[in-house]
Amino acid sequence: MHVLVTRPEPQATAWVHELQASGITASALPLIGISAPESAAPIQEVWSHLSRYRAVMFVSPAAVDWFFRLQPPHCTWPAGTLATAPGPGTASDIRKAGIESGFPDIRVISPGSESPQFDSESLWPLLAPFDWRDQRVCIVSGGDGKEAKGRTWLTQQWQTRGAQVDTIVTYRRTPASWSPSQQALFLHAVANPSAFAWLFSSSEALNYLANHFQHTYAPDHPIDWNQTKALVTHPRIAECAQQLGMAQITQSKPALAEVVLALRNLP
Numbered sequence: 001m002h003v004l005v006t007r008p009e010p011q012a013t014a015w016v017h018e019l020q021a022s023g024i025t026a027s028a029l030p031l032i033g034i035s036a037p038e039s040a041a042p043i044q045e046v047w048s049h050l051s052r053y054r055a056v057m058f059v060s061p062a063a064v065d066w067f068f069r070l071q072p073p074h075c076t077w078p079a080g081t082l083a084t085a086p087g088p089g090t091a092s093d094i095r096k097a098g099i100e101s102g103f104p105d106i107r108v109i110s111p112g113s114e115s116p117q118f119d120s121e122s123l124w125p126l127l128a129p130f131d132w133r134d135q136r137v138c139i140v141s142g143g144d145g146k147e148a149k150g151r152t153w154l155t156q157q158w159q160t161r162g163a164q165v166d167t168i169v170t171y172r173r174t175p176a177s178w179s180p181s182q183q184a185l186f187l188h189a190v191a192n193p194s195a196f197a198w199l200f201s202s203s204e205a206l207n208y209l210a211n212h213f214q215h216t217y218a219p220d221h222p223i224d225w226n227q228t229k230a231l232v233t234h235p236r237i238a239e240c241a242q243q244l245g246m247a248q249i250t251q252s253k254p255a256l257a258e259v260v261l262a263l264r265n266l267p
Contacts, residue, residue: 001229003263004029004189004198006205008176011061015199015256022260027185031205031213033176034062034142043070043170046138051078054135054163055109055127057154058085061093063140066170068097077103084127085110087118087254118254119234120154133162143169173204175212183217190218193227197266201233201254203240210244231262 003026005015012028019026037043043066050056058064064085077098083106085091091110098106111122137158155165178186189196200206214223225245232238233254241249252262 001025001263001266002027002189002196003231004185004196006031006199006209007201008032008034008062008173018256019260019263022256024260024263029178029182029185029189030176031208032202033174034066035172035174037066037070037169037171040070042168043067044072044075046140046166046168047072047075050075050081052136053081053138053166054130054132055082055084055137057137057139058083058090058094059139059141061090062142062171064090064093064097067140068101070170071101077101077106079105083108084123086120086123087111087115088113089118089254113255116253117234120157124154124157128157128161132158135163136166137163138166138168140168140170142171142173175208178213178217186213186217190221190223190228193224193229197229197231197263199231199233199259199263200237200241203237206237206240206244229266231259231266233259 001024003019003024005012005019005026005028007015007030009028009030012030016026016028046053046056047070056067058067083091083094083098085094085108088110091108094106094108098104109123109126111118111126115122139155155167158165189198226247228246228248230241230246230249232241232249232251235251238249238251248267250262250266252258
């Protein structure tokens with residue numbers, strides 16, 4: 001079984017190395033491309049007034065990367081500002097970025113590795129005990145360059161508790177750019193579905209697969225996604241895969257050990 005890792009870079013290559021170290025054949029085939037925001041000014045504005053926020057929610061490793069990458073000189077992380085994340089991977093990236101930026105004491109709230117899911121619904125029980133009345137919160141995410149995407153449910157929970165929620169786009173998401181070898185790998189994979197397994201960690205990635213990559217690289221060759229083996233890391237991604245026509249769907253938490261076990265148990 002050849003596993004196609006569809007996460008954005010550099011996460012895709014990092015996961016490929018981890019899977020290969022576990023004895024699994026894997027290649028990076030990112031579906032989402034990450035690039036700089038149209039303007040750094042909104043991010044730098046948040047940094048300059050970070051103390052006004054009770055919490056900053058980072059939706060992904062890319063959100064952490066670009067937020068800290070665009071940190072203005074001399075800005076610091078206030079002691080009273082919490083950092084939150086939907087899962088332990090992003091939480092670990094926050095701590096690492098904080099240490100590299102000279103802020104080793106950032107308080108990070110996130111579901112632990114034992115959590116059934118790594119998402120907003122798992123995060124909220126950890127945040128609900130706080131008093132959010134008249135507090136400000138900033139959700140750091142990616143988008144299409146104009147509008148932040150994701151975490152609508154979490155925004156509603158905060159607003160119900162009396163918080164003001166700001167959103168900020170720190171990176172742009174677009175279909176990834178593929179090398180000629182990756183294009184060839186894609187065509188080989190869709191022509192030989194039984195030999196490959198796709199690892200999906202994003203519903204948006206699946207949408208790009210169906211609405212961009214399929215039409216760009218296989219416009220004259222209808223793809224039967226029903227034969228595709230898909231390993232997904234959240235129920236909402238499974239629903240998206242089903243809508244695309246995939247029937248062989250396995251679900252796993254986005255933790256290396258569990259992904260490896262799930263891959264080894266694929267039929």
